[in-house]
Amino acid sequence: MPSFEQYFLMNTDHVKDYVKANIHTFKNAQNITCLEIGDGNLNYVYRVLNNDTNDSVIVKQAGTTARISDEFILSTTRNKIETEALKLQHTLAPGLVPEIYLLDETMSCCVMEDLSHLTIMRTALTNFETFPKFAEHITDFMVNTLLRTSDVVLNHKDKKELVRTFINPELCEISEDLVFTEPFHNQFNRNEVTPGNEHFVQTHLYSNKELHLEVAKLKFHFMNNSQSLLHGDLHTGSIFIDQNDTEMIDPEFAFFGPMGYDIGNIMANLIFAWARGDAYQQKEFTEWVENTLFDVLDLFDTKFNKAWDEHATEVVAKNSDFKQHYLQNILKDTAGMAGLELARRIVGLAKVKDITTIEPIENRLKAERLCLRVAQTLILNPHDFSHGGDYVTALQNALQEEKND
Ligand code: SR1
Ligand code: MG
Numbered sequence: 001m002p003s004f005e006q007y008f009l010m011n012t013d014h015v016k017d018y019v020k021a022n023i024h025t026f027k028n029a030q031n032i033t034c035l036e037i038g039d040g041n042l043n044y045v046y047r048v049l050n051n052d053t054n055d056s057v058i059v060k061q062a063g064t065t066a067r068i069s070d071e072f073i074l075s076t077t078r079n080k081i082e083t084e085a086l087k088l089q090h091t092l093a094p095g096l097v098p099e100i101y102l103l104d105e106t107m108s109c110c111v112m113e114d115l116s117h118l119t120i121m122r123t124a125l126t127n128f129e130t131f132p133k134f135a136e137h138i139t140d141f142m143v144n145t146l147l148r149t150s151d152v153v154l155n156h157k158d159k160k161e162l163v164r165t166f167i168n169p170e171l172c173e174i175s176e177d178l179v180f181t182e183p184f185h186n187q188f189n190r191n192e193v194t195p196g197n198e199h200f201v202q203t204h205l206y207s208n209k210e211l212h213l214e215v216a217k218l219k220f221h222f223m224n225n226s227q228s229l230l231h232g233d234l235h236t237g238s239i240f241i242d243q244n245d246t247e248m249i250d251p252e253f254a255f256f257g258p259m260g261y262d263i264g265n266i267m268a269n270l271i272f273a274w275a276r277g278d279a280y281q282q283k284e285f286t287e288w289v290e291n292t293l294f295d296v297l298d299l300f301d302t303k304f305n306k307a308w309d310e311h312a313t314e315v316v317a318k319n320s321d322f323k324q325h326y327l328q329n330i331l332k333d334t335a336g337m338a339g340l341e342l343a344r345r346i347v348g349l350a351k352v353k354d355i356t357t358i359e360p361i362e363n364r365l366k367a368e369r370l371c372l373r374v375a376q377t378l379i380l381n382p383h384d385f386s387h388g389g390d391y392v393t394a395l396q397n398a399l400q401e402e403k404n405d
Contacts, residue, residue: 004107007076012036015046015059022102023111025055037116040237040250041068041350043079047116057101058116061109062252068350071190074170076108078252081168083110085254088162088229093144096137097248115247118240125236125273126354128280130288135295137246138239138266143303146259149229152326153311163226168255171232172223175253180219183344184212191347196365201347204372214379218336226256234265235341235352236273260333266296267334267391268341271374272354274395275367279358290395294388297334301327328386335385339378342371366402373398 001017002008010018012034019026019034026032031051038045038060044067046059062079066072083103090097098113121131151159182191184205193201205211231238232253240247270293277286308323316322345352346368355371358364374394377384384390 004104007107009044009063010046010059010061010107010109012046015048015061018107018109019048019057019059019111022104023057025053026050026057029053038067039120042066042072042074042252047114056114056116058098058112058114059109060112061107072174077105078168078171079103079108079110080105081166081171081254082250082252084165085229085231085251086110086112086249088149089141089145089231089248089251092148093141093248096141096246115240115249118242118245118247120237121239121241121246122236122269122273122353124241126276126357128277128282128285130285131241131243131246133244134241134246135292135299138248139296139299139303141246141248142234142259142263142266142300143307145231146228146262147304147307148311149256150227150259152308152314152317155313162229163256166229166255168232168253171253172255172257175232176219176223178348178350179340179344180215180222182349183340183347184208184215186347190349192349192351193347194361194365194368196361197368200369200372204376205343205347208376211376211379214336214382215340218333218340218379221333222257222261222337225258228256228259230254230257230259230262232257232261234262236269236354237352258333258337259330260335261337263296263300263330263334264337264339265341267293267338268345269352269354270296271338271342271371271391271395272345272352275370276354276358278370278399279363279367290392293391297331297386297388297391301331304330331386332382335378335382338385338391339375339382342375342378346371346375370395370398370402373401 004018016032016034020029029050033049033051035047036044037047044061048059049056062076064076066074083100086097087100090099098115100110100112102111147153231251232255238250240249270289274286274289277289304327312318355367358367377394
């Protein structure tokens with residue numbers, strides 16, 4: 001059995017030995033099953049089951065390059081940032097984040113609660129499943145993890161220490177390139193535009209100078225506003241869900257940035273689900289998504305106001321006009337960031353199954369253009385999006401534009 005005293009990339013047999021050596025409920029286990037179950041773009045995820053006791057855990061290990069492409073050479077220390085983020089989010093939003101059992105900085109892996117009785121939300125949404133508790137749960141998670149890691153609530157020196165802990169330059173660079181730059185400039189030639197939409201992408205993204213200016217402002221805002229500890233990649237593939245529970249996983253992109261980045265990611269990924277539902281004429285499903293878009297912003301607003309009144313410690317922040325000013329800026333950022341996520345998942349390297357699996361191709365092309373039209377409106381007019389209903393209106397307008405073109 002390896003000693004695990006020096007980093008190496010484990011296989012399933014190593015992971016079995018690792019768990020026997022490090023997790024006490026597996027110490028004497030004779031009958032262990034281990035499966036690699038990761039489907040993300042970066043890391044390796046193993047489910048380990050003790051067949052005799054039914055105890056199970058998840059082991060997540062970082063490799064030296066991204067799974068999606070060897071082009072991304074990454075430090076394995078990212079696992080520590082992810083694990084520290086999970087631990088902090090678990091205390092701020094209990095019941096909405098898996099429990100961490102072990103962080104191993106040598107092996108760049110962590111062992112955590114097994115949530116595999118739940119489904120990855122994106123997979124469920126592609127089958128048009130609906131989740132009535134999602135808006136409540138995601139807004140609890142966002143208000144608690146975002147507001148309570150900001151200067152509104154934290155002692156400012158403590159917050160600066162946390163900012164230091166979560167400096168995450170490599171993963172931030174991935175977002176800076178893939179989200180804020182490549183979809184509009186294709187400077188590394190990594191974009192993958194679906195044949196049939198080249199002209200649309202050229203006109204609406206690559207040659208759109210007005211859009212480039214707003215995107216530049218958003219990129220610098222992302223890089224320079226250490227507002228809160230973000231999840232950093234809060235899309236529906238980072239959420240485990242069923243009818244009762246919602247658990248947010250995979251915060252390896254965590255760093256201190258603008259709150260609107262996380263909220264905007266949620267809004268954009270709901271829009272992908274809507275576009276798929278529309279393509280397959282799933283009316284009940286698209287109505288649920290519309291209500292959820294509405295509820296997410298509405299509940300965020302209500303809960304944010306309440307949490308601010310309960311938890312604000314900063315003297316100058318105990319001012320209701322300032323609170324409204326602060327919230328309006330978050331909602332404006334949310335719109336811009338949602339627009340960016342919509343654009344990058346359509347033309348960039350890392351796509352979403354909601355859209356890529358739409359058939360026939362004409363319907364996929366139409367869904368892609370719909371997302372890009374909404375993206376453009378969100379980025380150019382973020383002030384117009386302070387309610388969830390504004391997102392639904394933008395979707396209806398984009399559908400109409402598509403019909404008129
Ligand atoms: C190289 S990583 C590509 C994408 O996958 C992650 O989930 C992030 O969204 C990232 O942008
Ligand atoms: Mg991920």
